[in-house]
Amino acid sequence: MAYTAGVDIGNSSTEVALLQTSADGTHEFVASALYRTTGLKGTKKNVPGVVNAISRAADSAGIDVAEIDRVLLNEAAPVIGDVAMETITETVITESTMIGHDPSTPGGVGLGQGTSVEITADRADHDPDEPVVVLVPETVDFAVAAGLVNDWVDEGYDVAGAIVQRDDAVLIHNRIDVEIPIVDEVSELDKIPRGQPTAVEVAPQATGKSIDELSNPYGIATVFDLSPEETQKIIPVARALVGNKSAVVIKTPSGDVEERTIPAGKLQIINERGSTAEVPVDEGADVIMETVMDNWPVADVQGESGSNIGGMLNRARASMAEVTGQAVDSIEIRDIVAVDTLIPQEVEGSVAGEFSMESAVALAAMVKTQQLPMQQIADGIESELDTEVIIQGVEANMAVLGSLTTPGTDVPVAILDMGGGSTDAAYMNTDKEIDSIHLSGAGDMVTMLIDSELGLDDRDLAEAVKKFPSAKVQTLFSIREEDGTVDFLDDPVDPSLFGRTVLLEDDGGMRPVPVSKSPEEIRRIRRRAKRRVFVKNAERALNLITPTESIRQIPFVVMVGRSSLDFEIPEMISDALAEYGIVCGRANVRGEMGPRNAVATGLVLSHIGGGSYLDFELPAELSTSLERTPAKTN
Amino acid sequence: MSECRGPVDQDDDVPCVHVRCLGARDAEPEWVAYLEHGLEEEGVPWLVEFDAADDSVAAAHGAALESALKIGVSVHETRIVVHHKQLPDDEPVFDVSEVTASDARDLGSNAARLAKGTPLKSLD
Numbered sequence: 001m002a003y004t005a006g007v008d009i010g011n012s013s014t015e016v017a018l019l020q021t022s023a024d025g026t027h028e029f030v031a032s033a034l035y036r037t038t039g040l041k042g043t044k045k046n047v048p049g050v051v052n053a054i055s056r057a058a059d060s061a062g063i064d065v066a067e068i069d070r071v072l073l074n075e076a077a078p079v080i081g082d083v084a085m086e087t088i089t090e091t092v093i094t095e096s097t098m099i100g101h102d103p104s105t106p107g108g109v110g111l112g113q114g115t116s117v118e119i120t121a122d123r124a125d126h127d128p129d130e131p132v133v134v135l136v137p138e139t140v141d142f143a144v145a146a147g148l149v150n151d152w153v154d155e156g157y158d159v160a161g162a163i164v165q166r167d168d169a170v171l172i173h174n175r176i177d178v179e180i181p182i183v184d185e186v187s188e189l190d191k192i193p194r195g196q197p198t199a200v201e202v203a204p205q206a207t208g209k210s211i212d213e214l215s216n217p218y219g220i221a222t223v224f225d226l227s228p229e230e231t232q233k234i235i236p237v238a239r240a241l242v243g244n245k246s247a248v249v250i251k252t253p254s255g256d257v258e259e260r261t262i263p264a265g266k267l268q269i270i271n272e273r274g275s276t277a278e279v280p281v282d283e284g285a286d287v288i289m290e291t292v293m294d295n296w297p298v299a300d301v302q303g304e305s306g307s308n309i310g311g312m313l314n315r316a317r318a319s320m321a322e323v324t325g326q327a328v329d330s331i332e333i334r335d336i337v338a339v340d341t342l343i344p345q346e347v348e349g350s351v352a353g354e355f356s357m358e359s360a361v362a363l364a365a366m367v368k369t370q371q372l373p374m375q376q377i378a379d380g381i382e383s384e385l386d387t388e389v390i391i392q393g394v395e396a397n398m399a400v401l402g403s404l405t406t407p408g409t410d411v412p413v414a415i416l417d418m419g420g421g422s423t424d425a426a427y428m429n430t431d432k433e434i435d436s437i438h439l440s441g442a443g444d445m446v447t448m449l450i451d452s453e454l455g456l457d458d459r460d461l462a463e464a465v466k467k468f469p470s471a472k473v474q475t476l477f478s479i480r481e482e483d484g485t486v487d488f489l490d491d492p493v494d495p496s497l498f499g500r501t502v503l504l505e506d507d508g509g510m511r512p513v514p515v516s517k518s519p520e521e522i523r524r525i526r527r528r529a530k531r532r533v534f535v536k537n538a539e540r541a542l543n544l545i546t547p548t549e550s551i552r553q554i555p556f557v558v559m560v561g562r563s564s565l566d567f568e569i570p571e572m573i574s575d576a577l578a579e580y581g582i583v584c585g586r587a588n589v590r591g592e593m594g595p596r597n598a599v600a601t602g603l604v605l606s607h608i609g610g611g612s613y614l615d616f617e618l619p620a621e622l623s624t625s626l627e628r629t630p631a632k633t634n
Numbered sequence: 635m636s637e638c639r640g641p642v643d644q645d646d647d648v649p650c651v652h653v654r655c656l657g658a659r660d661a662e663p664e665w666v667a668y669l670e671h672g673l674e675e676e677g678v679p680w681l682v683e684f685d686a687a688d689d690s691v692a693a694a695h696g697a698a699l700e701s702a703l704k705i706g707v708s709v710h711e712t713r714i715v716v717h718h719k720q721l722p723d724d725e726p727v728f729d730v731s732e733v734t735a736s737d738a739r740d741l742g743s744n745a746a747r748l749a750k751g752t753p754l755k756s757l758d
Contacts, residue, residue, distance in 0.1 A: 104752065105675055142671070167743075170675045474751055476718055476727070492720070495727050495744075499753040 003030075003061075003068045005054055006392070006603030009076055009377070011041050011421050012562060014049045016057040017600035018068070019608070027611040029590060029604070032597050033057035042076045042372035043323055047380035054385065071381055072392035072603040075374050075626055079334075079438045080320050080367045081421030083448045084312035087343060087360045088264045088282040106202045106246040107173030107182035111213045112161030113223050116198040116250065119148050119162075123155055131158040133198040137189055142168040146175030153178055161200030163248055165189040183246045193252050199223045202246040214249050215241040224251045240356045264361070265307025267336070271295035281309055281361050285338035288361070292336060296544070301333040301365065313365055320367045335366040337441030339532045344455040355455070362449055364533075366422050366440030390607070390625045396426040396436030397622055398602030403558045404428075405601060405613050406587045413556040414545060415587070415598075416538055416573070418563035420444045423534070425541035427554070432619045437545050441533050443563045449529035454515055454522070464511060465526060468503040469567065470519040473510070482523045527568065534569050535576045542577075551577070557584040564595040649702030650679035651745050654693045656710035659684050665738040666709050672742020678703070678749050690715045695723040703749040707741070714738060716745050730757065 002021040007014065018031040033056035039045020050071075058065045114131030119140060126132060134152070136145045145164070149172070152159050162182040164172065169184035181202035186192070199220070201211045213219035217238040221231040234249075241247045264281040269291055271277075279291045292298060303310035313333060321328040339362045344355040378389040392398070396417070403415045411432065417424040420443040426436040443466070451462035471479040476492040479502070493510065501519055502510040513522065542551040557577060564570050570586045577584040587595045590613065605611060607625075610618050651673060655666055666682060673680045687693050690708045694717035697706025704719035714737070716728040728744065730737055737757055744754045 105677060167675060170677055171671055174674065475720075476748075477720055492718075492725075495754055496756065499747060499751050 001067075003063065004070050004072065004604055004607060005057060005068050006072045006398075006600040006607075007050055007054065007381075008074050008395070008398070008597075008599035008603065009037055009041055009046050009050065010562070010599075011037065011081075011419050013037055014046065014053045015597050015600045016053045017597050017604050018057040018061050019604045020061070021608070027608055027613075029601070031057040031061035032593060032600070033060065034596070040080075040319070040323055042374070042377075044373070044376045044380055046377050047384060050377070050381055051384050065385060066387075068385070068387055070388040070390060070607075071385065072390050072607050072625075073374060073378055073381070074393060074395045074398050074599050074603055075391055076372050077395045077422075077424065077436075077438055079422050079424075080316060080323075081364055081440050081442060081444060082312060082316040082319075082367070083362065083364045083445045084308060085341070085343070085360050085362050085448065085452055086264045086281055086308045087345070087358050102244050103167065103169065103183060103185040103246065105167065105170050106184060107169030107171075108161075108180050109202050109204050110179070110181050111199065111201045111223070112181050113197070113199040114158065114160035116163075116192060116194050116196050118194060119145055123152060123157065126157070128156045128158075131160040133161045133163065133200055134159060135189060135192060135194070136162060136164040136166075136168070136172070138165040142166070142171040143175065146172045149176045149178070149180075161198075163189065163192065163198075163200060181246070183248050186248070192250060197224055197251045199249045200247075203244075210243050210245055211241065211247050214238070214247045215244065220249055223249070236356060265304040265309040267291075267304075267309060268302040269295050269298060269336075270300045270302070272297045272299045274299075281307075281338075281363075285340040285361055288336070288338040292338075293540070298334055298336075299332060301336050309363065312363065316365050316367045320369050324369045324372060326369060331367055331369055333365050334368045334438070335440045337364045337439070337445065337533065337537065338362070339445070339449060339529075341449055341453055343452045360452065362445065362452070364441040364445040366438055368438065392603045392625045393606050393622065394436075394626070395599055396424060397434045398599045398606060399424075399560060400426050400428045400434055400602065401605050401610075401614065401618075401622065402589050402598030402600070402602030403560055403587045405590045405605070406558055407591050408583075409556050409558055411616075412554060413558060414542055414554045415558045415560055416541060416564070417561040417598075418442055418534060418537075418559060418569065419561045420563070423537040423541055424561075425545045427545040427547075429547065432616065432622065434622070435545060435547075437541060439537050439541050439544075441537050443566075445533050446529045446563075449533070450526055453525050453529070454513075454517060456513075456515065461511075461513070464503050464505070465513065465522060466530075467566065468505050468511075470501055470503050470513065470522045471510075472501055472519050473497050473499060479504075479510075480519070482519045527572070530566075530569050531572060534563065535572055538573045539576065551582065552580050554582055557582050558587045559585065560587045560589070560595045560598040648679050650681045651703055651705045651707065651749060652697035652701040653680055653682045653707045653709065653745075654685050654697045655682060656685055656687055656690060656693055656708055658686075663709050663711055665712065665714060665733055665735070668735050668738035669707065669709065669714065669742035669745075672739040672744075673746045674742075676743055676746030676750065678746035680745075691717070691724060691726055691729065694726055695719075695721075705745050705749050707745050714741050716741055716748070718748060728757070 004019045006017040014037045016033040020028050020030045033053050035053035038049035114133045117132045119134040119136050161180050164184035169182040181200045201214045203209050203211045267279050269277045277291050279288050303313040317331040320331045342357045343360050345358045382389045412429045414427045423439045423442045428434045447462045450465050471481045474480050478488050480486050501513045574584045589598045690710045694706045694708035694715040698717040698719040706717045708715045713731045715726045717726040740755045
C-alpha cells in the first residue's frame with residue numbers, strides 16, 4: 001500500500017485529500033480533512049496547520065502519519081485581498097439641534113412648538129403669551145411632572161409639548177389635562193439648550209404613519225420661519241428624521257448643521273499599455289468600476305497618499321512585500337472592486353444617540369506578486385513529517401482538475417473559486433489548456449458591507465449575519481422566518497431573545513442581532529451585499545476568462561471555495577447566469593465532497609495522471625510537478 | 635378571588651394582563667404601584683386581583699391561564715413572578731425576590747412587552 005496526500009493551503013483553511021494506491025495499481029481516496037490555515041497563506045507559518053490537517057486525514061483513514069509516502073502541495077496563487085471603506089460625506093451638527101431618536105413609547109400626538117423651559121422653572125419669568133415646551137429631567141417623578149404641567153396650564157400658559165429624560169411619556173400623558181406630544185428617553189436632556197424655539201412631533205398611534213412635519217424641510221422652515229438659505233442647511237436634519245414615530249428639533253442661535261463632502265482621495269489606474277487614468281473616489285463605485293474595466297488588464301493601482309484609499313493600498317502592498325521578501329514598490333495591485341454603500345454614523349452633537357446615513361465607497365484590492373516562497377513551506381513539512389514533499393501544481397489548474405470529478409461536468413468548463421479574499425476563475429478548453437484569473441472582492445468584502453450598513457461594528461457578528469438566515473422571535477414558542485413562515489418550537493426561547501431579531505445558527509442556536517432591524521431589512525442588506533460583490537464578480541470573471549469574451553460560450557460553470565458553501569450565494573449566481581443559458585452549480589468533488597477539497601483532489605489526480613477519476617489523458621504540463629525554485633541541497 | 639381594580643373593570647372584555655396580589659388585602663405591597671407604572675407606560679391594559687394563596691409561582695400561572703393575553707403576574711411582599719400561559723407551571727419567565735422599585739417597574743414593562751411581542755428590558 002502507498003499513500004499520497006494532496007494538500008491545499010487556502011486563505012482560511014487547509015484541506016487534505018488522502019489517496020491509497022494498492023499493490024495492483026488501483027487508486028482510491030480514503031480520507032479528507034480540513035484544518036484552519038495557520039499564519040498568512042504562503043508563509044512558513046502554514047506548516048503547523050498542514051501537519052495537523054494531514055494527521056487528521058491519517059487518523060480518519062486509520063493509518064499512521066509515517067505511512068504517508070509523499071505530500072503534494074499546491075503553488076498558492078500569489079494574491080492577497082484587502083478591503084477598506086472610505087466615507088465621502090459627513091453630517092456635522094454642532095450644538096443640540098435635533099433629536100431624532102425613536103423611543104418605543106412616546107406619549108400624546110401632534111406637533112407642538114414653543115420655547116424650551118425647565119419644568120421646575122419659575123413661571124413668573126415667562127411670558128404667558130409665549131407657548132412653552134417643558135423639559136422633564138430624570139430627577140422629577142412622572143406624577144410630579146404631570147402635576148407641574150397642569151399647574152402651568154392652570155396659570156394660563158400654553159404648554160405645547162414635553163421632552164422627558166426617563167421612559168415616562170405615556171404615564172405623564174395619562175395624567176395631564178391637555179393633549180400634547182411628549183418625547184421621552186432623551187438620555188442627554190441636559191444638553192438641550194434652554195430658552196430656544198423648540199418643536200416636538202409625535203405621529204398618531206396605530207395608524208402606521210410616521211411624523212410628517214419635522215421630516216420635511218419646508219415643515220421645519222414653517223415651524224421656525226426659516227429663510228431659504230437656512231432651509232438648505234437643515235436638509236440633513238429632515239432627512240435623518242424620515243420614518244421616525246417622534247422627533248424634536250431645536251433652533252439654536254449659533255447652531256450649525258451642514259453636510260459636507262470629504263475629499264476622499266483619488267485612484268490612479270495604470271493599465272498594461274502604460275497609460276494612467278485618474279478617478280476621484282467620491283465619484284462613486286460605478287465610475288471607478290467603469291474606469292477599471294476600460295483599462296483592463298490593470299497593471300497597478302495607486303491611491304493618493306494621505307487619503308484612506310492610499311493608506312489601504314499601501315497596507316496591502318506592505319503585507320505582501322513582507323510575505324515575499326520583495327520590495328514594496330515592486331508589488332502590484334492588479335484589480336479593485338468598488339461598491340457604493342451607506343453607513344449609519346452617530347451625529348456629532350447628538351443628545352440621544354441619533355444617527356445619520358453617510359455615503360461611503362467600499363473598496364477591495366487584490367495584490368499580486370511574482371511567486372510565494374512555497375519551497376520554504378515544503379522544506380518545513382518535509383522536516384516535520386520526514387516524507388517527500390512535491391510542489392505539484394498551480395492552484396487554479398488543480399482546482400479545475402478537482403472540479404471535473406463533479407458528476408455531470410465536461411470540458412470546456414469554467415470554475416469560479418469564491419473565497420474570502422478573492423474571486424478566482426479558471427477556464428479549461430477542449431484541448432485541456434487552462435487559463436486563470438484573480439479578481440478582488442469576495443466574502444470579506446461582503447462581511448465589511450454588512451458590518452457597516454447595519455452599523456454593527458463587530459466583524460464576528462457581521463460574519464454570522466452573512467452566514468445564517470435571520471428570524472424574528474414572535475412569541476416564547478414561535479419564530480417568524482425571513483420569508484414569513486412561522487415555526488413553532490418545542491422549548492420556550494430564552495426571555496432575553498423575546499421580540500428580537502436573531503440569526504438561526506447551524507447548530508440550532510439563536511444569536512440576537514443587537515440592532516433594531518427586522519429580518520426583512522437584514523435579508524435585503526445581506527443579499528444586496530452578496531449580489532454587488534459575488535454576482536458582479538462572477539459576471540466580470542467569466543467575461544474576462546472566456547476566449548470569445550462572451551459568457552454564452554461556456555456550457556459548464558462549477559462553483560468551488562468557501563463562499564460557495566454559503567446558503568444563498570450559489571443560487572444567486574446560478575440565477576444571474578441562467579439567462580445566458582449556462583449550467584451553473586456548486587461543485588460536488590469526487591461526487592461526495594461538495595465544493596470542498598477541489599484543489600487537494602486535483603493535486604493527487606495530477607500526480608497519478610487522472611486515475612479512474614478523470615476520463616481523459618492529462619497533458620504533460622498538468623501532470624508534472626513544478627520546479628520553480630532550485631532544489632534543496634541535502 | 636375577590637375585588638379587582640385597575641384601569642380595566644372586571645366585567646370589561648378587554649384582554650389584559652392579570653396581576654395577582656398575594657397575602658392579606660391591607661398588606662398590598664407598594665411594588666404593585668411600580669409594576670402598574672411599567673404596564674401603563676407600555677400601554678397594555680391590566681387587572682389587579684387579590685388572592686390569599688401563598689405560592690407565588692402557582693398564583694402567577696393561574697393568573698396567566700385566566701388572562702386573554704396569556705400573561706400573569708403575582709406579587710407577594712418583595713417577590714414578583716411573571717408567568718406565561720404556555721410555559722410549564724413551574725417555569726415562570728421571571729421570578730425575582732427582593733425587588734427594587736425599578737425592578738418592579740421593569741417587570742411590569744416586561745409583562746406588557748411579552749404581550750406586545752417587543753424585546754424585553756434586561757433586569758440588572
